[in-house]
Amino acid sequence: xxxxxxxxxxxxxxxxxxxxFIPTLIGMACMAVMTTxxxxxxxxxxxxxxxxxxxxxxxxxxIMTGLGMLFGIGCSVVSSVHLSQGNEKAARINMTQTLxxxxxxxxxxTILVQSHSTKSAxxxxxxxxxxxxxxxxxxxxxxAFCALFLQSVGLLIIRLxxxxxxxSAAAAIPSIVNVVLDYVFLFILDKGLExxxxxxxxxxxxxxxxxxxxxxxxxxxxxxxxxxxxxKSLCLSLRNLWYQFRLGLxxxxxxISISMLIFVGNYVFMKYLGEDGxxxxxxxxxxxxxxFMTGNAISQSAQPIISFNHGxxxxxxxxxxxxxxxxxxxxxxxxxxxxxxxxxxxxxxxFLSKDAPAxxxxxxxxxxxxxxxxxxxxxxxxxxxxxxxxxxxxxTIFSLSRGVIFLVPCFLVIPLFAGVNGIWLxxxxxxxxxxxxxxxxxxxxxxxxxxx
Numbered sequence: 479x480x481x482x483x484x485x486x487x488x489x490x491x492x493x494x495x496x497x498x499f500i501p502t503l504i505g506m507a508c509m510a511v512m513t514t515x516x517x518x519x520x521x522x523x524x525x526x527x528x529x530x531x532x533x534x535x536x537x538x539x540x541i542m543t544g545l546g547m548l549f550g551i552g553c554s555v556v557s558s559v560h561l562s563q564g565n566e567k568a569a570r571i572n573m574t575q576t577l578x579x580x581x582x583x584x585x586x587x588t589i590l591v592q593s594h595s596t597k598s599a600x601x602x603x604x605x606x607x608x609x610x611x612x613x614x615x616x617x618x619x620x621x622a623f624c625a626l627f628l629q630s631v632g633l634l635i636i637r638l639x640x641x642x643x644x645x646s647a648a649a650a651i652p653s654i655v656n657v658v659l660d661y662v663f664l665f666i667l668d669k670g671l672e673x674x675x676x677x678x679x680x681x682x683x684x685x686x687x688x689x690x691x692x693x694x695x696x697x698x699x700x701x702x703x704x705x706x707x708x709x710k711s712l713c714l715s716l717r718n719l720w721y722q723f724r725l726g727l728x729x730x731x732x733x734i735s736i737s738m739l740i741f742v743g744n745y746v747f748m749k750y751l752g753e754d755g756x757x758x759x760x761x762x763x764x765x766x767x768x769x770f771m772t773g774n775a776i777s778q779s780a781q782p783i784i785s786f787n788h789g790x791x792x793x794x795x796x797x798x799x800x801x802x803x804x805x806x807x808x809x810x811x812x813x814x815x816x817x818x819x820x821x822x823x824x825x826x827x828x829f830l831s832k833d834a835p836a837x838x839x840x841x842x843x844x845x846x847x848x849x850x851x852x853x854x855x856x857x858x859x860x861x862x863x864x865x866x867x868x869x870x871x872x873x874t875i876f877s878l879s880r881g882v883i884f885l886v887p888c889f890l891v892i893p894l895f896a897g898v899n900g901i902w903l904x905x906x907x908x909x910x911x912x913x914x915x916x917x918x919x920x921x922x923x924x925x926x927x928x929x930x
Contacts, residue, residue, distance in 0.1 A: 491783065491798045499779035499806070501642040505633075505649030506771040515657050517764040520674055521829035523664045524611075526757040526836050528671045529829060531611030533760035534602050534744060535619065537737040538591075542623050544733025545583070546630020549576045551729040551781070551865055552722025554634040557700065558785035559868070561638075570703035573635055573693075575715045576722060578705075580631060584623040591620040602741070607753065611671050618675035625679075625686030632689025638782050639700040641692070648688040656681030728861050728873030732774075735881030736766055739905065742889045746901050750893065751839060758839035761829050762847055762902075765818055772814055773855040776807050777862025784866035800863050807859035811852030819848035843902040850906030853913045860916050876916055884908040 521529045553576040557569035591598055599612040629648065636645040656677055663673025693702060705711055740763050747755035780803040787795040818825065822844045830837045857880060864873035888907045893900035 491795060491802055494783050495779055495799065495802055495806075498637060498642045498782070499775060501646035502637065502779050503772070503775040505646035506775045507768075516660055516674065516678070517760070518828040519657075519660045519664055520671065522831075524671050524674075526830060526834060527608060527753065528611050529760050530753055530756040531608045531615055531671065533740060533756060533763055534599070534608060534612050535616050536763060537741040537744075538598070538602060538616070539619060539626075540733050540737035540740065542584070542587070542626050543630055544730040544737065546580070546627040547733050548726040548730035549580055549627075549719075549722055550631035550634040550726065552576075552724070552726030553631060554638050554781060555725050555785045555866060555868065556718070556722055557635075557638060558782050559789035561699065562786045562789035566699055567703065569699070570701055571705070572718055572722065573700055574703045574705060575718055576631060577628070577693075577702075579715075579719055580627040581624055584627045588620045588623050591616060591623075605748070605753070614670070614672040615675045618672065618679045622679040622682035625682040627686075628689050629682065629685035632686075632693065634778060634781075635700050636689070636692055636697075637778065639692075639697055641696070641698075644692060644696070648685055648692070651688065652681040652685035655684045724870040724874075725865060725868060727870065728865055728877040731874065731877030731881050732770075732858060732861065735877065735885065736770060738881045738885055739763075739766070742886055743901070743904075746889050746893065750898055750901060754835040755839060757830070757834075757836035758843065761826055761836070761840040762844050764829070765825065765844065768814060768818070769851050769854050770858065772810050773807060773858025773862075776803050776810070776855070776859045777865075779803070780859070781862060781866045784863065785868075788867045796867065803859050803863065804856065807856045808852065811855035814855065815848050815851035818851065819845045822848075843898070846899060846902035847905050849903070850909040853909035854905070857909055857912050857916065872919060876912060876919075879915055880908060880912045884911045 517529065517532065520532055553572055556572050560566070560569040560572070595613055595616060596609070599609055599616060602612070629652070633645045633649060636642075636648065659677035659680055660674055663669040663677050667673060669676070693700065705715070740759075743759050743763075744756055747759045751758070780799050783799045784796050787793075787799070823841050826837050826840045826844070830840075857876070861873050861876050864870075864876070885904065885908045888904040888911075889901065892904050892907060896903060
C-alpha cells in the first residue's frame with residue numbers, strides 16, 4: 479500500500495513512525511500551545527473567574543472531542559484493515575457512515591445545549607458567581623460541536639490516506655486562527671470571554687472545513703461513497719458503527735478520563751479551596767493537553783502501521799511497532815514531566831499575576847501532579863496498541879480504569895489522608911494503578927501463550 483511513498487507493509491518501522499509522528503506531534507503541539515495561549519489571554523484579559531468558568535465547561539468540550547476520537551479511531555482501525563486486504567470500497571463506506579452519523583449526533587447536542595443552557599451549566603458544577611461567564615462561553619462553543627467532530631475524525635482519516643503533513647496543517651492552522659481572533663476580540667474589540675468563545679468556534683470551523691476540503695477534493699483513497707437508502711443499508715450502517723464504537727470506545731474513555739479529571743477536580747478543589755483553587759487547577763488543566771497530546775501523537779502515529787500489518791498478518795512488524803512506540807512514550811514522558819515540574823512557576827505566570835492567590839496554589843501543587851505525567855503518556859500509548867489490533871475489551875477496561883474506576887476514588891479518598899496535597903496526587907496514583915494493571919495483563923497473556 480503506497481501513498482506519498484509511504485508503504486505500511488514494508489518500510490522500516492522506525493522510519494515509518496518518524497515520518498508520521500513528527501508532523502502529527504507538530505500539529506498537536508500547535509493545538510496545545512495555542513490552547514495555552516488562549517488560557518493566558520483569558521486569565522490576563524478577563525480574570526481568574528473567567529479562567530475558572532472555562533474550566534467548568536471543559537469537561538463537556540472534552541466529551542465532544544472524545545466523541546470524535548471514538549469514531550475516528552474506530553473508523554481508522556477498520557479502514558486500515560480493509561485497505562490492507564485491498565478492499566477500498568469497504569473503507570470508504572465505513573468513513574462515510576461515520577461522518578454522517580457524527581454530524582447528526584453533534585447537531586442534536588448543539589440544539590439540546592442551546593435549549594437548556596442554564597441547566598447544563600449548573601450540571602457542570604458552575605457556582606452562581608461563575609454562571610454568567612459559563613453561559614457566555616458555552617453559548618458560542620456549542621455551535622462548534624459539529625466542526626470539532628469533523629476535525630477529530632478527519633485528522634485520523636487524512637493520516638491513513640497518506641497525508642500526515644496536511645493533517646498537521648489542519649490541526650495547526652485552526653489553532654493559529656483561534657489565537658489571532660482571541661487577541662482581536664479580547665484586546666481590540668473588548669468582547670470579553672464571549673469574544674474568546676466566538677474565536678474558538680471560528681477556529682474549529684476552520685479545521686472542520688479543511689477536513690471536508692481534503693476528503694472532497696484531495697483524497698487519494700478515503701473518499702465519500704454514496705450510500706443506498708434502504709432498510710438493509712441502514713442495518714449494515716448500524717452494524718458497522720457498532721463495531722467502530724467498540725474499537726474506539728477506549729479512545730473516547732481516554733478523553734473522558736481528562737473530562738472526569740476536570741469535572742471531579744473542580745468539585746474537590748471548590749470544596750477545599752474555593753474559586754481560587756479551581757482557578758489554580760485550571761492551570762494544570764491547560765497543561766494536561768500537552769501530556770495527552772504527546773501520548774496521543776504516539777498512539778495515532780503507530781495506529782495505521784500496527785492496524786495495517788495486523789490486518790495483513792505481519793505479527794513481527796506489529797510487535798516491532800509496539801516496542802518502538804512504548805520506548806518513545808517513556809523517553810518523551812520523562813522529558814515532558816521534568817520540564818513541566820521544574821518550569822511551573824513560568825507556566826503559572828502565563829495565566830495569572832504572581833500576587834494572585836491561585837498562582838501560589840498552582841506553583842505548589844502542579845509539580846506534585848507532574849509525578850504521574852510519564853505514566854500517563856505510556857498508558858495512552860499502550861491503550862492505543864490494543865485499539866490498533868482490535869482488542870476492544872482490554873483497551874476499554876484500561877481506559878475506564880484511568881477515567882473512572884481508579885480516578886474518582888483517588889480524588890475522593892487520598893485528600894482525606896493527605897489534605898490538599900492529596901488532591902494533586904490523585905492523578906499520579908491513578909496512572910500508577912493503571913500502569914500496574916496493563917503490565918499485569920500483559921504478563922498474564924504471555925504466560926497463557928507460553929502454555930499453549
